[in-house]
Amino acid sequence: MSYAKKWTAVLVALLLLLTYLATCFLQVSAAVPSVNVAVYDDSVSASYKVSWSTVTLPQATTPEVLLNSLKSQGQITDYVTEQGQLISITIGPETLAADEVSSWSCYINGVSGDVSASLSADDAVVFSYQKPGSRPPSFTPPAVSQPESSLPSSSAQSPADGQGNASAPPDSQAQQSASASESVPSSPSPSSEQSQSSSSEESGRTTSNTLFQWTPEMATSLDNAYKWISLNEKGEYYLIAAGIAGKTVDATSFTRMRQSILAQKGQYTSATKLSQDILSLIFSGLNPEDFEGYNLLQELYNFPDLTSQRLYAVSYALMVYDSNAYEIPVKANNSREKLVDSLLTYQNQDGGFALSPRQESEISTTATAVIALSNYLDQDNVKSSVRGALSFLQEHQNDDGSFSISGEPNSQELSTVIVALSSLGISAEDERFVKNGVNTVNSLLTFQLADGGFALTKGESSSVSATEQAVIALTAAQRQMNPFILQSAMDYQASNRPSNQKESKGGMVALIAVIGGIVIIAAAAVPITYKLRKRALAADQEQLEEFEPPEL
Structure with a gap:
């Protein structure tokens, strides 16, 4: 075989190989199964840690591959x-590990199995952290999806320190105006992804955690409440409520707070007021670590x-720290550890929390403590404390x-409890x-009047x-999570939909690359083959010119 023919055969073989690989890729992509999965915790809150979602995985996969x-x-x-058993799952700062009381179970379409079992397309998998005799609330993904929010994401900045799982986006500066007719930018809001729950059965107790339906009527009630706030006197939680609900605030309230901070040169005599101002800044899209030159x-x-x-x-103070996963020095006067330990001393034997140690337990103080402790359930003493508070x-x-x-009956007490449960x-x-x-x-909506x-x-x-507290509570119930934590600090709880989209895009990129390779090789083969053929013809012509016929 001539030199040119050998090269042509190699190029054709490469084209056939790439065509075969592209065909296999398309067949595998078409056969990739989708599996429904959820992670459920029945040890404290009887709720989903990871809501029902659909994950696309390779063929012949297992629950352990799903976990990965x-x-x-x-x-x-x-x-x-x-050895085929699930021992622990860590979600953000919280690790749920098997112990003498609780354990992990893996349910595949309602049947208990181990993490090495084979999965098929459309299987429903529940990883359940539970007590003896209990079971997950539902083996079927809910058919009704919650409406997704289009609220803006956080614009405050802070590095993660292990209390949150994501770094925050860069700072943004809100426009400031002394005119009441102008407004500062829309405030950042917490994550809009919503946990979904159904029911669980436990020996001696039946707990229903049915999927909560956020109705159009509830949405109207929330809108009317905020409209009422915007038309009336603003309270100390106005900027926080507006930011949590993702609403645009008027400049008057923001300018008043700014002037107050400047007048006192960033110095405070009340830690509670300082925390409220910091939360107001955070939910107005500003950076409390550098506001007008002050590190609040x-x-x-x-x-x-x-x-x-x-x-x-x-x-x-704890709510401020966790609102954007701020890094707090371990040796600070008020480190996270010190504040958590201090807060636990306010709890009484009845499970409730008091305004000050050794005072009588109250509803609002108990619910507020639960909100603050909700990000520390990886600590056994906190978990036990929250159980008592719920009781x-x-x-x-x-x-x-x-x-x-x-x-x-008091609506503000009820609003605080709704936020605590949602957290x-x-x-x-x-x-x-x-x-x-x-x-x-x-029950909260029965306190709403005709004026909103x-x-x-x-x-x-x-x-x-x-009304400000009701706006915060209704938003928390809608999203079923802590409204005081920004989206950027809760990315580890986000839906897997963006990741699936990335995987899909990645597969498309791979397919395009394979096809592109075929086209490039085919395009390159034309001139190469032409040159090789031309060289071969020249060599043949040269041989003909040098050829001397034998003498007869």
């Missing part, structure tokens, strides 16, 4: 298996005698789903907090503080 996929997508931080976060974590103040000062709240709930102060991922439909068919959200505002107690007129 969840890890690579950021839905879980880590996991440990041993440093002012907070070095605030003198903070742990000796009332419960709200300690709770709000206290259950025991003190009224028959109409509300909570009272001095025997009178734990507990649905408003959880049977522990549904009384006579009325859940906490529906919320009354503190039945029969009163609309209240600024009650």
Whole structure:
């Protein structure tokens, strides 16, 4: 075979090989199964840690491969298996590990199995952290999806320190105006991905965690409440409520707070007020570590005698730290560890928390403490404390789903409890907090008046503080998560949909690359073959010219 023919044969073989690979790729891509998966925790809150979602995986996969996929997508931080059994799952700062009381089970279409079992397309897999005799709430992914929010994401900046799992985006500067007719930019909002829950059965107790339906009527109630706020006097939670709900705020309130901070030169006598101002800045899209030259976060974590103040000062400080996964020096006067340990001292034997140690337990202080502790459930003492607090709240709930102060139902108490339950991922439909068919959200809506505002107690007129708290509570219930934590600090709990889109895009890129390779080789083969053929003809001509016929 001539030199030219050999090269032509090699190029043709390469083209055939790449064509075969492209065909195989298309066949495998078409056959990749989708598996439904959820991670459920029945040890404290009876709620989903990872909501039902669909994950695309290779053929002949197993639950352990599924876990690895969840890890690579950021839905879980880590996991440990041993001899086909799931030992622990870490989600953000929290590790749920098997112990003498709780254990992990893997359910495939409602049947218990191990992490090495084979999975098929459309299987439903639940990784359940549970007590003996309990089972996951539902083996079927919910058919009704919650409406997705189009709220803006965080614009404040802070590096992660292990309390959160993601670094925050760069700082953004809000436009400031002294005119009341102008407005600062839309505030950042927490993650809009919503946990979904159903029901669980436990020996001696039945707990329903049915999927909470956020209805158009509830959305209208929330909008009307914010409209009422915008038309009336603004309270101390206005900027926070507006930011959590993703609303644009008027410049007057922001300018007033800015002038107050400048007037006192960034110095505070109340740690509670300092925390409220920091949260207002955060939910207005500003950086509390550098606001008009003042580092208010440093002012907070070095605030003198903070742990000796009332419960709200300690709770709000923790909420500030976790709102954007701020890095707090371990040796700071008010480190995370010190604040958590201090907050636990406010708890009484009945499970409730008091305004100050050794005082009587209250609903609002208990719920506030739960909100602050909700990001520390990886600590056994915190987990036990939260269990006690939930029991206290259950025991003190009224028959109409509300909570009272001095025997009178109070909307602000109820709003705080809704935020606390949402921070734990507990649905408003959880049977522990549904009384006579009325859940906490529906009970709260009975306090709303025709003007859109919320009354503190039945029969009163609309209240600024009650309406601001109701806006925060309704937003928390809608998303079923802690509203005081920004989206950037909760990325480890996000849906796997973006990751799936990336995987799909990656497969498309690979296919395009294969086809592109075929086209390039084919294009290169034409001139190469032509040149080789030309060279071969020249060589043949030269041989003909040199050829001397033999003498006869």
